[in-house]
Amino acid sequence: MIRKLKTLGIALVAVLAMSAVVASAASATNFTASSYPTSATASSPIGNDDFKTEAGSVECAAHFNVGPLSKASETVTVVPTYTGCKAFGFLNATVNMNGCDYVFNVNGSVNLSCGVKYVEITAGTCRLIIAGQSNLSKVDLANSGSGISAQATVGGINYSVIQDGIGCPFAGTGVKTGATYTQNSAVLVSSTNGATIDIG
Numbered sequence: 001m002i003r004k005l006k007t008l009g010i011a012l013v014a015v016l017a018m019s020a021v022v023a024s025a026a027s028a029t030n031f032t033a034s035s036y037p038t039s040a041t042a043s044s045p046i047g048n049d050d051f052k053t054e055a056g057s058v059e060c061a062a063h064f065n066v067g068p069l070s071k072a073s074e075t076v077t078v079v080p081t082y083t084g085c086k087a088f089g090f091l092n093a094t095v096n097m098n099g100c101d102y103v104f105n106v107n108g109s110v111n112l113s114c115g116v117k118y119v120e121i122t123a124g125t126c127r128l129i130i131a132g133q134s135n136l137s138k139v140d141l142a143n144s145g146s147g148i149s150a151q152a153t154v155g156g157i158n159y160s161v162i163q164d165g166i167g168c169p170f171a172g173t174g175v176k177t178g179a180t181y182t183q184n185s186a187v188l189v190s191s192t193n194g195a196t197i198d199i200g
Helices: 002-027
Strands: 031-033 038-053 056-069 075-087 091-096 101-105 109-113 118-123 126-131 133-144 147-164 174-183 187-191 197-199
Touching: 031 056, 038 075, 038 147, 056 091, 056 187, 109 147, 133 197, 187 197
Parallel strands: 147 197
Antiparallel strands: 031 197, 038 056, 038 174, 038 187, 056 075, 075 091, 075 101, 091 118, 101 109, 109 133, 118 126, 126 147, 133 147, 147 174, 147 187
């Protein structure tokens, strides 16, 4: 009986030790690469990236430059370029980042890093700007082959309408809340030098 209890005790200690290792690994999550420094890119087709405000949607194609990642990190900088944009289904539009970047946090939250600049979206007589903001939610991140799958469903974005001309469907100028940025399909972030990048 004593021998059985000792064996059971040893097994229990082993299980607890393994649980501690697993918990430690889970809490040490970072963006990592098989070699450093590593940069990455991702692209999405026209219409996949959707900025939505009270006036409706501005849909674009997108290209993202990611990094460089010089070591394992809880954050990664993403530099987007938007092209082929259409507003409200029919107007040509532009999304100018003006040097603003996204900072993806490994927990899925996002910062819009702008300093004193701002994102500017223009369509016909409509013009709005988006200043830097932190802890927006969220981007779904997952390992996918040798890269990372990313899909934005970011809500609660503050913005300011600075031009609401004839035919523009805004309800006046001023500070607004509740804009969203959504990707209809996930994009694959892949390294530019053949390295494996992942969350681990």
